[in-house]
Amino acid sequence: MTTPCSSAVAPTTQKTALLVASGGEVDELLTNVLASEGWSIQRVVDNQHILALARAKPFDLIVTGRETRVAEDVELLRKIRGARPHVRLIILADKFTPGDVISAMREGAFSYFSAPFEASELAEMVRAAMAEPCWDDGIEVLSGTPEWVSLTARCDLATADRLVQFLHGVRDPSIPEAEKDHVIFAFKEILINAMEHGGHFDPSQHVEISFIRARRAIACRVKDPGKGFSLEELRHAAAGSSPNDLFSHARVRDARGMRPGGFGILLAKKLVDELIYNEKGNEVVLVKYLDPPESPVI
Amino acid sequence: MGLQISIRESGDITILDLRGRSTIDGGESELLSNQLQKLVASGVRKLLLNLADLTQVDSSGLSIIVGTYVSLKRQGGDLGLLRPSGRVLEVLTVVHLIDAIPSFQDEAEALASFRPRGYSATS
Numbered sequence: 574m575t576t577p578c579s580s581a582v583a584p585t586t587q588k589t590a591l592l593v594a595s596g597g598e599v600d601e602l603l604t605n606v607l608a609s610e611g612w613s614i615q616r617v618v619d620n621q622h623i624l625a626l627a628r629a630k631p632f633d634l635i636v637t638g639r640e641t642r643v644a645e646d647v648e649l650l651r652k653i654r655g656a657r658p659h660v661r662l663i664i665l666a667d668k669f670t671p672g673d674v675i676s677a678m679r680e681g682a683f684s685y686f687s688a689p690f691e692a693s694e695l696a697e698m699v700r701a702a703m704a705e706p707c708w709d710d711g712i713e714v715l716s717g718t719p720e721w722v723s724l725t726a727r728c729d730l731a732t733a734d735r736l737v738q739f740l741h742g743v744r745d746p747s748i749p750e751a752e753k754d755h756v757i758f759a760f761k762e763i764l765i766n767a768m769e770h771g772g773h774f775d776p777s778q779h780v781e782i783s784f785i786r787a788r789r790a791i792a793c794r795v796k797d798p799g800k801g802f803s804l805e806e807l808r809h810a811a812a813g814s815s816p817n818d819l820f821s822h823a824r825v826r827d828a829r830g831m832r833p834g835g836f837g838i839l840l841a842k843k844l845v846d847e848l849i850y851n852e853k854g855n856e857v858v859l860v861k862y863l864d865p866p867e868s869p870v871i
Numbered sequence: 872m873g874l875q876i877s878i879r880e881s882g883d884i885t886i887l888d889l890r891g892r893s894t895i896d897g898g899e900s901e902l903l904s905n906q907l908q909k910l911v912a913s914g915v916r917k918l919l920l921n922l923a924d925l926t927q928v929d930s931s932g933l934s935i936i937v938g939t940y941v942s943l944k945r946q947g948g949d950l951g952l953l954r955p956s957g958r959v960l961e962v963l964t965v966v967h968l969i970d971a972i973p974s975f976q977d978e979a980e981a982l983a984s985f986r987p988r989g990y991s992a993t994s
Contacts, residue, residue, distance in 0.1 A: 697897070734896050762930050765895060811937075811966070819971045823934075823941040836930035836937070836966065843965040 588612045588703065591623060593638030595665060602692050603636060606699050620649045627653045627660065634702050635662040639688065642666075643673035650680045659709060661702045665695075666742075674742050675717040678724065681710040684735055685742040698738060701731060711776070712736055720786045725779040726764070728772030728798075736782075737761050748791065748863065756861045759841035759848075760793045763857055766837045771797020771855055793859045801854030810835035812842060874899035876906050884917040884985050885910055886953075886978075890924040893932030900931035907939045916948030917985045921978075923954040928962050940972055949973075953981050 590607050594600060594616050607614050612633075617623055620641055627635060635653070637646045646664045653660050661683040666673065669687045677685040684698045702708075711727030712735065726732050740757050764780065772778035781796040811822050812835075822835050842848045847860040874891040887907075893900050910918065920936065928936075940950040952974040955963055963969040975981035 701897075730896065758929075819967060820937060820941050823937045824945075826938065827941050827945065834931070834934045834938075836933045839966055840930050840933070840962070 588633040589615065590634040590636065591615050591617065591626060591632040592636045593617055593619060593623060593641070595639040598692055599639065599665065599695070602696055603699065606696050607634075607703070610703055612703070620645055624649055624652055628656055631657055631660075633661065634683075634699070635660060636699070637662065637664050637666075639665045639667040643669045643677065643685075643687075647673075647676045647680050647682070650677075650682055654681060661708055663695075663698060663702065669742075669744065671719045671743075671745065672717075674739055675714060675719075675722055677742075678712055678739055679714045679717065681712075683708070684738050686738070687742045687744050690741075694738070694741075698734075701734060712739075721783065723781075723783045725781055726768075727776050728768040728774055728778040728780060729776050730765070730768070730774070733761065733764050733768060736764070740784075745786070752791075752861060752863065755844040756791050756793070756859065759844040759859055759861075760795070762837040762841045763793075763795050763848075763859060767795050767797035767799075767855075767857075770802070771799030773799075789863050789865055791861045791863065794856070795859075796856040799855050801851075801856075803854055810838055812838040873897050874902055876903065878906075878910075881982050884919055884982055885915045886919045886921055888921045888924070892927035893925060893935070894927055894929040895931040900929075900935055903932065904935045904938075907935065911939065911942060911946075911948075916943060916946060918943065918948070918950045919953055919978075919981050919985075920950065921953040922959055923956065925955070925959050926957065928959045933962065933966065933968065936972070937968065949985060951975060951981050951984060953978055 588610070590612050592600070592603055592614060604614060615626065617626065620637065623635060623637070626632070637649070643664060643666045646666070650660070650662050653662065664677050664682050664685045666686065667688045673687070674685055683702050686695055686698075711729065711732035713725045715723040715725065717723070726736050737757060737760075740760070743753070745753075764782070767780045768774055772780060778798045780798070783794040785792040811819070826835065838848070841859065845859045845861045847858070849858045849860070850856070874889065874893055877888040879886050879888070889903070891899065893903050907918070918939065936950075943950050950972065952963075952972055954976055955969070955974060960969065973984055975984065
């Protein structure tokens with residue numbers, strides 16, 4: 574089990590980033606984001622140069638090039654982490670295989686972007702990597718095959734964001750992008766609920782997660798470390814509101830002086846086909862059914 | 872991009888132009904919440920949220936919009952939505968908020984909806 578960072582590299586006067594040139598928009602974007610915060614940037618042409626430099630001195634952030642295979646990037650990360658366990662490395666990949674996301678998570682990549690990806694999302698992740706005062710991986714892969722991945726995630730928003738980006742990096746041509754986006758959206762809502770209400774955003778607490786890819790369905794299981802709840806008692810959540818009065822939960826929250834909230838479960842329910850809670854209410858399974866592939870015309 | 876909020880006024884109606892996203896991730900929803908709370912605390916009762924350039928919203932953003940709507944209604948005020956589109960419109964539709972909170976494609980029409988019924992600009 575990973576623990577919150579306590580022994581990262583001491584802060585230096587100027588933060589430094591090591592980048593493999595990817596060319597075009599990505600290089601420009603990374604330069605703009607890093608330079609705007611006063612970071613020093615060093616560019617190299619390939620992974621061999623990264624390894625040599627990263628062994629010689631610590632870098633606050635490393636971003637791989639798009640051209641290399643993810644397996645090579647993961648191997649590079651493994652070697653660097655041998656000397657620098659808290660290195661923050663973001664993998665960019667134009668070429669990838671279905672198991673690459675699991676390998677990247679297992680080895681402790683900070684993040685993973687497979688093409689095509691939104692430049693703005695990469696910029697946000699780079700900013701997140703730059704903002705972390707110190708960093709230890711909050712995601713631990715317990716077991717992983719392309720069909721079934723089990724992991725734990727630390728109860729903090731930054732870890733939730735990183736995990737969600739890893740999911741966006743999964744490329745499965747048999748899952749329509751719109752369906753995938755709905756599952757990830759619903760999963761994120763449930764994950765953050767679990768971290769907040771079950772784990773109280775306490776970084777010493779962890780959420781257990783499994784992803785299962787069946788032939789005609791995707792399932793995600795989330796178990797939080799809390800005491801659980803009953804949906805029937807949730808008068809302050811939209812999922813507990815009357816179908817004829819969408820705002821009844823908001824009025825309850827308003828009257829109780831609670832901060833706005835309560836839409837997470839309702840949104841998740843609407844975006845997947847099934848949302849099943851266990852008796853205690855601290856474990857939930859999301860299921861999204863997939864249409865069978867069309868039969869070839871003979 | 873995080874969330875950028877620009878504020879302008881049309882008579883007694885305050886218009887917030889939102890650009891970026893309102894999600895829990897980088898504190899954007901908290902920023903929106905703080906801004907709306909300040910406005911309501913300062914006496915603003917008629918709010919129009921221009922969502923034309925809002926690219927993403929999650930449950931935290933929805934909750935703030937609904938919380939502000941309920942709070943304003945309780946105090947005799949009102950809140951409207953202007954030009955939701957893309958993913959934001961999809962989310963509002965999925966939870967049926969698009970039918971529950973007044974939503975407009977045209978700003979002039981949105982502003983007119985805040986005026987008492989029977990009012991005519993030319994009368």
